[in-house]
Amino acid sequence: MIEDDGYFGENIAATYDTSAADMFRPDVVDPAVALLAELAGDGPALELGIGTGRIALPLAGRGVPVHGIDMSRAMVDRLRAKPGGSAIDVTIGDFATARVEKTFSVAYLVFNTLMNLTTQDDQVDCFRNVAAHLAPGGCFVVEVMVPExxxxxxxxxxxxxxxxxxxxxxxxxxxxxxxxxxxxxxxxxxxxxxxxxPFRYVWPAELDLMARLAGLRLRDRWENWTREPFTSESGKHVSVWEKPFD
CATH class of the missing domain: 2.20.25 (N-terminal domain of TfIIb)
Incomplete structure (x- = not known):
């Protein structure tokens, strides 16, 4: 049943960190945070689907100002309860359309969260929304599975x-x-x-076209956050699209 918090209501938020414990391991989190901090440089970062702060909190701990968008107040309440969580601004809303009145050096979607948008139109809108939030030269980073x-x-x-x-x-x-x-x-x-x-699976080439429709261009694609090459055997990819300066 869909609640005001989408599919991540209180019953899911209460045990989310425990159920996804493997994704909180330092060997999983640290490479993602390092890459995102590198792309952010001296600028702020926008996390779509910020959840309980798995990536946002350590990224903020590295000095990167982070703003989040999330539909689930229950998940964001868990973020707020953690050390440093109250210092991260969060906009409650659908990350395909919700707007923040500032621009960012990097925006990111991790752990298959893009697939929470269950129509192609919503996924296209997400790319357009991100492009509107990025400063020229800014990057959109997506970590998502390759359909199995x-x-x-x-x-x-x-x-x-x-x-x-x-x-x-x-x-x-x-x-x-x-x-x-x-x-x-x-x-x-x-x-x-x-x-x-529910989800909507999406192919890398389809994402590239969505990016192109939003005025972004592919900069890099790797198998993982440690930048291993993406191949036909890769089970997921970390892709980076860039907003041109012109």
Whole structure:
């Protein structure tokens, strides 16, 4: 059920940091923060989908002023409760359209958050919104998966990614619409609870066209934050588009 906080209401925010604990490890966070700080230089950064501050807080700790946009007040409340969280300005709203009255050296979307926009039009609007916030020479950075369609045998639409005695998780794909969803089934006290969140998967070349429509151009694409080369075997990519000076 969609709440005012979107799909990340209080029930998700309360356990988000624990459920995504692997993404909070220093070996995951530090390379991302280092690259974003390098791109920000002396300027401010805009995080779309700032959530509980996994990237924003350590980036701010390096002296980069960070402003966030997020629909979920529950997630932002968790950010506010952390050391340094109250010093980060956050605009509550849809990051495809919400505006901040300033310009930024870098804007970024991490951990597949771009796919939370479930239509192509919304994803295009996001690129345009970011372009309007960037100063000339500024960069838009996106970390997102490469669709795992090669894991789908003929006639199958689901890809499991976690199976244990108490929790099952799987993605479903619709190849005709590029709609997908992540589904979680948790077993507790003999009862099963199901939670699902919709996404729209998107290809790197499609993102490049969205960037072009927004007046941005591809600057770099890597497999990860440590700048390993992006190849046909890469499961995700970190892409950087730049706003020209002219």
């Amino acid at each position: 369609l090669r894991k789908l045998p003929a006639g199958q639409s689901a890809v499991p990614f976690h199976i244990s005695d108490t929790r099952w998780a799987f993605d479903t794909y619709d190849l005709a619409t590029q709609a997908m969803s992540s589904n979680y089934v948790t077993i507790a006290d003999g009862r099963a609870e199901h939670w699902s969140i």
